[in-house]
Amino acid sequence: MGEFRMPSLGSDMEKGTLVEWLKKPGDTVRPGDVVAVIETEKGAIEIEAFEAGTFERSLVDIGQTVPVGTPIAVINGGVRPSAPIAAPAAAVPRQAASAPPMAPRIAGPVEGLKVSPAARKLAAERGIDVTQIRGSGPDGSIVFTDVESYAPGVKPTAQAPIPSAPSKEKRATPPDMGMRSIIAAATARSKREIPHYYLSHEVDITRALKWLAKTNTRRTPDERLLPAVLLLKALARALRKHPGFNGFYEENAFRLSDRIHIGVAIAIRGGGLVAPAIHDTDKLSLDDLMERLRDLVTRVRQGRFRSSEISDPTITLTSLGERGVDTVIPVIYPPQVAILGAGTPRKQPMIADGKVRVRDVITLSLAGDHRASDGHSGALFLVAWANLLQHPEEL
């Protein structure tokens, strides 16, 4: 018999609210199956199982908020949750400290009103008009517990978050910590603890973009590729040759990861960002990568992603797409040891074959952790990434 526990997905996560069971007693649970949806102070997360078993019974009711580490279900077969468990009152596990910012409550269908997906679903089920509810989440967003505790005709008396039960332990963060606070905490920790160094490299990607345009010409819109997948695949291939940037710095030592899970920074509509992993990026074809990226962006913007996507990135890529900025100087997500950046592709004069020509150019950048690498190895890695982009047909 195995206990399925409320996972910790961030050093600032102390509790989670059960929103939905996706398995019922008697159901078979396979590795990767989403067992439940929880809402944390940072968004709705789908919690996966990593081992097989049979769902026996739930231990927590929908709407109930429990601390990290609390058993929430019994699953025969020894299933454990997808993220490391912090036993009650125990220290925060490694991945908890590493988890990048997660999605905020996303906007609801009402203009200007932020409603989490779980809250919106519950409101619809109960026929509650969300405009009548005062939110206790970040920036006044309406979360699951707001809808659950709402009684028509009774207006909350204050804008302050719903008070939680007094904790015996000092809270590191306030209970209504929102996306901005989480990003601030993660990046402040990064800049405080990680000795960053930065490199950038202007790269001619004319050939890559021509190849992409030619490839897309033969495809319908739903089959087309974006430049981002070339960047991702080339980066994953470069990491195979330069594994010293793929892994974690923990307990005063760098540990290589034998798998490449690139975290992709995705901007959240309305502000904030999240950087979930595309697992085994190096093993995916460009088409598969595009499908995964499309799915990930869609789910993130709906406020639904999986626990393993949050806890697993071994390195991160932030790409500014077409937002018109040449260079990004990113901040490493600890305990990762590197983050790559890609600016907006632009046309500019370059000297090629002894002549000045107009070329498509992109600025690639690297922020590295000096505890794990140095500028020389960083430069070799950055150049390897750039070189792979010169041969898109081989990616």
Place this chain on the structure above:
Amino acid sequence: MTKGALQKIVEEELKNIAPETSPADIGSDEDVREALDIDSMGFLTFITALHRRLNVDVPEKDYAKLFTKRGAVEYLSRKRAKPS
């Protein structure tokens, strides 16, 4: 299909991508990507939705013609009148 009906479809699909915005309220000649904060993935989703809904396949070289609502409506109207 009238241009008014096409505009309604364009605005609906933009709304699907940027649900917290009001595409109907932006100017006809505003760049929808800027006005609604739509990135390259969002714009591809928009083009894909138009293809699925109107059976108009917009090649990449024509994307710029759909950066505004007016441009999109004119383009879709032409393509539907004379399929390529």
